[in-house]
Amino acid sequence: MAKQKVKFVCQECGYESPKWMGKCPSCNQWNTFVEELAGSKSSSRHTFVTSDQNDxxxxxxxxxxxTEKEPRIATDMPEVNRVLGGGIVPGSLVLIGGDPGIGKSTLLLQLSSQLAQKDLNVLYISGEESIKQTKLRADRLHASSDNLYVLAETNMLDVSNQIDHINPSFVVIDSIQTIFKEEVTSAPGSVSQVRECTSELMRIAKSKGIPIFIVGHVTKEGSIAGPRLLEHMVDAVLYFEGERHHTFRILRSVKNRFGSTHEMGIFEMKEKGLQEVENPSEIFLEERSQGAAGSVVVASMEGTRPVLVEIQSLISPTAYGNPRRMATGLDNNRVPLLMAVLEKRVGLLLQNQDAYVKVAGGVKLDEPAIDLAVAVSIASSFQNRASKPDDVLVGEVGLTGEIRRVARIEQRVQEAAKLGFKRAIIPKKNIGDWNPPDGLEVIGVNSVQEALKATLGGA
Structure with a gap:
């Protein structure tokens, strides 16, 4: 009997090696190689093109x-429609990732129930729960319908046969790491299995015009487990985020072929499932302390939606040789950079101060337009002088201390006016042909010094 050949495959990037290696030469990760049989792959390669065989x-x-557009499938969740770019596109393949227990299955089961109540056949395939467990969760969420079919299966061939038999209008796979193909010799969840099963699901979605949502596990770093190719194959990648100790959940789009990226939907986890938050700015600011030093409100853009959130800073003398710089909800590198600008251009002695900066509410901000708010928040805490509670700031800070223009300033200012803010400190270059809302004073600044003078009464 001929000896079976084996290979070692990196579970992070898919790099193959004839022998085991401690460190992957492709992605530089340690202890990621797993032994797999080097079996022959299936000779049949499917195509998802639906045109005639001769063409x-x-x-x-x-x-x-x-270029006629197919109508999107609108859900009863406006937040989901916003993140997807206006609704579910027929034939699309959407990947949803998130931490364990964050609510991915709850969100998809609620979504499946809503679509089933619109006389659409929905197939919910669970590879991690039995059909009775799924039924118990559906009863708790009041998510039952005669058009909602539940299947507990992990074999890709059986999944494909059931899709052909039921011919659903919407399919959920929970999760892709549990599905396997018999032709692939590696274990479920491996790079080869995830790649082949996703390719098969993509063929089904494109050839039949069925939108398929697949759940993907995440690594301890927060990225979706498996090969990076998985995110390239799908049409949209959504991340379901949130803190375990908070009830708010954020559905964020990081890739979308049919809409804007970096869109954000806000939900609140309650006893009967996820409930949408219509005005997230009001929720994020409802617990803000009035007149506290180091507290500043910034108008940030999440996709096409303006969101007002609170930035808090705490500056205190260090007890160590090297002062600490910690940030939660924003880039760690932005804090020391802005502190260097304040020290060099404004004259604040911050080199012997510990700095702790946080975005309240568990939101993550990554756009440069929050720089001015972070800088003013740090200066406010250092000088122990509070800014006016009805001020909102927005602007990018350069290394020379200048305030640079930002995009979509009108939407940011209008959101601030809607929530009752009286003043908006913005880059002077953004003051143009648009008219500010009634009751809101717009102040243009060219430098950090001018911004500190307008908010704190001086540098």
Whole structure:
């Protein structure tokens, strides 16, 4: 009997090696190689093109291709519609990732129930729970319908056969790491299995026009487990985020072929499931302390939505040789950079101060337009002088201390006016042909010194 050949595959990037290696030369990760049988792969390769057999490999003129858009499937969750760019696109493949227990299955079961109540056949495939466990969760969420089918299966062939038999309008796979193909010799959840099963699901979605949502596990670093190819294959990648000790959940889009990226939907986890938050700015600011030093409100853009959140800073003398710089909810590198600008351009002695900066509410901000608010918050805590509670700030800070223009300033200012703020400190370059809302004073600043003078009464 011939000896079976084996190979070692990196579970992070898919790099293959004939022998085991401690460190992957491709992604530089340690202890990621797993032994797999080097079996022959299936010789049949499917295509998801739905045109005629004779025209499958025939190029077409781009001017002759029809651009008629298929109507999107609107859900009863406006927050989900916003993140997806207006609704579910027929034939799309959407990947949802998030920490364990964050509510991914709850969100998809509620979504499946809502679509089933619109006379659409929905197939919910669970590879981690039995059908009775799924039923218990559905009863708790009041998510039952005659058009909602539940299947506990992990074999990709059986999953494909059931999709052909039921012909659903919407499919959920929970999760992709539990599905396997018999032709692939590696274990479920491996790079080869995830790649092949996702490719099969993509073929089904494109050929039948069925939108498929798949759940992906995440690593301890927070990224979706498996090969990076998984995120390239799907049409949209959504991350479901939130703190375990908070009831708020954030559905964030990081890739979307049919809409804007970095869109954000806010939900609140309650006893009967997830409930949408219509006005997230009001929720994030409802517990703000009035007149506290180091507290500043910033108008940030999450996709096409303006969101007002509170930035808090605490500056205290250090007890160590090297002062600490800690940030929660924003880039750690931005805090020491802005503190260096304040020290060099404004004259604040911060080199012997510990700095702790936090975005309240568990939100993560990554746009440069929050720089001015972070700088003013640090200066406010250091000088122990509070800014006015009805001020909102927005602007990018340069290394020379200048305040640079930001995008979509009108939407930010209008959101601030809607929530009752009286003043908006913005870059002077953003003051143009638009009219500020009634009751809101707009102050343009060119430098950090001018911003500190307007908010704290001086540097």
């Amino acid at each position: 499958r490999k025939k190029p077409e003129k781009i001017t002759n291709i029809s």
